[in-house]
Amino acid sequence: MKTLRLTSADIKIQYKYGFYLLYSFFTLFYVFILNIMPASWQKTTAVIMIYSDPAAMGLFFMGAIVLLEKSQMILNSLAVSPIKISQYINAKVLSLGLIGTIVGVIIALSAQSNNIITVIIAVFLSSVVFSLIGLIVAFKASSLNQFVIATVPFELILTAPPVITLFGYDNPWLILLPGVAAIKLLSGSYTNPFLLILIQLFWITVSYFICIKVVKKTFRQLGGCKV
Amino acid sequence: MINVKNLAFSYTKAPFMEDINFNVPKGEIFGFLGPSGAGKSTLQKILTGLILGYRGNAIVNGIEVKNRDNSFYENIGVDFEFPSLYEKLTARQNLKFFGSLYSKQLSDIDSLLNAVGLDRDADKKISEYSKGMKSRLNFIKALLHNPDILFLDEPTSGLDPANARTMKDMILTEKTKGKTIILTTHNMQDATELCDRVAFIVDGKIKVMDSPHSLIMLKGANKIEYSYIENGIKKKSNCLIAETVKDKTLNLLIASGNLRSIHSCEPTLNDIFIEVTGRKLE
Numbered sequence: 001m002k003t004l005r006l007t008s009a010d011i012k013i014q015y016k017y018g019f020y021l022l023y024s025f026f027t028l029f030y031v032f033i034l035n036i037m038p039a040s041w042q043k044t045t046a047v048i049m050i051y052s053d054p055a056a057m058g059l060f061f062m063g064a065i066v067l068l069e070k071s072q073m074i075l076n077s078l079a080v081s082p083i084k085i086s087q088y089i090n091a092k093v094l095s096l097g098l099i100g101t102i103v104g105v106i107i108a109l110s111a112q113s114n115n116i117i118t119v120i121i122a123v124f125l126s127s128v129v130f131s132l133i134g135l136i137v138a139f140k141a142s143s144l145n146q147f148v149i150a151t152v153p154f155e156l157i158l159t160a161p162p163v164i165t166l167f168g169y170d171n172p173w174l175i176l177l178p179g180v181a182a183i184k185l186l187s188g189s190y191t192n193p194f195l196l197i198l199i200q201l202f203w204i205t206v207s208y209f210i211c212i213k214v215v216k217k218t219f220r221q222l223g224g225c226k227v
Numbered sequence: 228m229i230n231v232k233n234l235a236f237s238y239t240k241a242p243f244m245e246d247i248n249f250n251v252p253k254g255e256i257f258g259f260l261g262p263s264g265a266g267k268s269t270l271q272k273i274l275t276g277l278i279l280g281y282r283g284n285a286i287v288n289g290i291e292v293k294n295r296d297n298s299f300y301e302n303i304g305v306d307f308e309f310p311s312l313y314e315k316l317t318a319r320q321n322l323k324f325f326g327s328l329y330s331k332q333l334s335d336i337d338s339l340l341n342a343v344g345l346d347r348d349a350d351k352k353i354s355e356y357s358k359g360m361k362s363r364l365n366f367i368k369a370l371l372h373n374p375d376i377l378f379l380d381e382p383t384s385g386l387d388p389a390n391a392r393t394m395k396d397m398i399l400t401e402k403t404k405g406k407t408i409i410l411t412t413h414n415m416q417d418a419t420e421l422c423d424r425v426a427f428i429v430d431g432k433i434k435v436m437d438s439p440h441s442l443i444m445l446k447g448a449n450k451i452e453y454s455y456i457e458n459g460i461k462k463k464s465n466c467l468i469a470e471t472v473k474d475k476t477l478n479l480l481i482a483s484g485n486l487r488s489i490h491s492c493e494p495t496l497n498d499i500f501i502e503v504t505g506r507k508l509e
């Protein structure tokens with residue numbers, strides 16, 4: 001219950017801070033590009049767009065949100081309120097996952113995707129992975145610059161393998177990477193979708209565990225005591 | 228409501244906060260009075276669970292703060308010494324958001340805004356607020372969920388006298404509702420006026436602890452002030468009660484019957500603070 005209340009509050013805050021305007025702008029732009037390109041390119045392009053925008057944007061939006069909350073001393077108020085760390089994280093992840101999924105579906109529909117169910121699952125799950133990593137890095141970073149630099153290796157690991165897979169290079173082991181599993185689900189090129197979902201769930205579990213630890217530690221140190 | 232026993236803490240290896248002992252019963256306003264850097268906010272952070280690496284006992288509402296869980300906070304309201312608000316949300320949206328964190332029945336947002344004179348600015352963004360307006364909003368944010376224990380860190384600092392007055396009255400109203408209040412301040416007037424008891428804190432230690440009234444009376448009325456007319460001009464002077472014999476002017480005036488007025492003056496809490504701790508408050 002509280003998680004849902006917090007999620008809706010987070011959605012309102014993200015809206016007020018103008019994130020959704022940015023999302024709408026990108027979505028319109030992407031849909032426009034898709035519509036003017038040759039039909040034969042549409043599917044692959046849409047897959048890249050969905051993966052890079054609604055899913056991956058979570059990483060940067062999360063950074064922006066958390067750094068804002070840090071600088072406006074919001075975390076201190078949250079630390080002396082009855083919410084749990086897990087509720088805080090769930091609300092953040094769900095709010096961005098929800099909007100990301102909606103945008104992903106719009107892009108997929110405008111590219112006449114025929115696997116909308118796996119698109120919904122894949123974009124939501126990858127959004128969660130990206131958001132959790134965004135949270136981890138943002139809680140560790142003390143400035144926007146530090147955040148941007150620290151996300152580079154994660155961006156590389158999450159985007160390079162899926163893109164090379166998309167362009168033909170195939171190694172069965174690569175699907176163990178969260179991004180590759182996501183891209184295969186998005187593009188509909190799979191024989192066993194459950195395995196791909198399972199792989200993503202595995203990565204979500206791992207990053208969720210790390211996220212809880214990192215956020216807890218930051219909250220514990222808000223008072224300036226390092227133990 | 229609050230029991231602190233042999234509490235010690237330091238941010239570094241060097242000792243800082245040591246040997247802190249006090250109890251605050253329900254319904255009392257207890258003041259931490261001390262100069263900047265004395266450790267008042269640190270003590271509040273320990274009592275509110277923001278600093279857990281302390282030694283000794285800090286028991287708030289029956290719970291050792293170190294072992295608190297999230298439900299501990301349903302009954303605690305904290306007003307930090309800095310604003311803790313979403314800049315791009317309005318005052319009302321901020322209160323709604325922070326209120327949504329609690330499971331308890333909330334106080335009416337409009338009456339709270341009204342009480343601190345923010346009703347007409349309720350729908351303005353915080354980024355357009357002045358420092359004083361932010362302080363007032365930060366204060367009612369701590370009252371929102373009607374907590375039994377309030378921790379107020381320099382709530383009146385940066386407020387104009389009229390708004391400070393309003394806030395002090397609200398603090399006294401909370402007391403009449405049976406709330407227990409910890410008030411941090413370096414303003415001795417606020418402390419004298421609001422606190423049932425104060426602890427003088429300097430360099431992480433409590434130097435003395437009593438009601439403002441007893442502290443003032445303990446030192447007694449140690450000075451007298453008198454006035455007289457000299458060459459047609461009204462003049463004023465003063466001397467310590469213990470040293471009236473040495474004051475030649477005074478003795479002459481008494482002998483000649485030319486005193487216009489004479490009265491004793493009580494020391495302020497400020498004077499006493501300086502006397503007890505050897506330090507100034509501001």
Ligand SMILES: Nc1ncnc2c1ncn2[C@@H]1O[C@H](COP(=O)(O)OP(=O)(O)O)[C@@H](O)[C@H]1O
Pocket residue numbers: 223224225238261262263264265266267268269270
């Ligand atoms: N986060 C922190 N890390 C290290 N030292 C701190 C921290 N916060 C405060 N201090 C130091 O602890 C002392 C007490 O600070 P504080 O409790 O804020 O004082 P007060 O509220 O009485 O002005 C000061 O010397 C201050 O520099």
Ligand SMILES: [Mg+2]
Pocket residue numbers: 264267268269308380
């Ligand atoms: Mg302070």
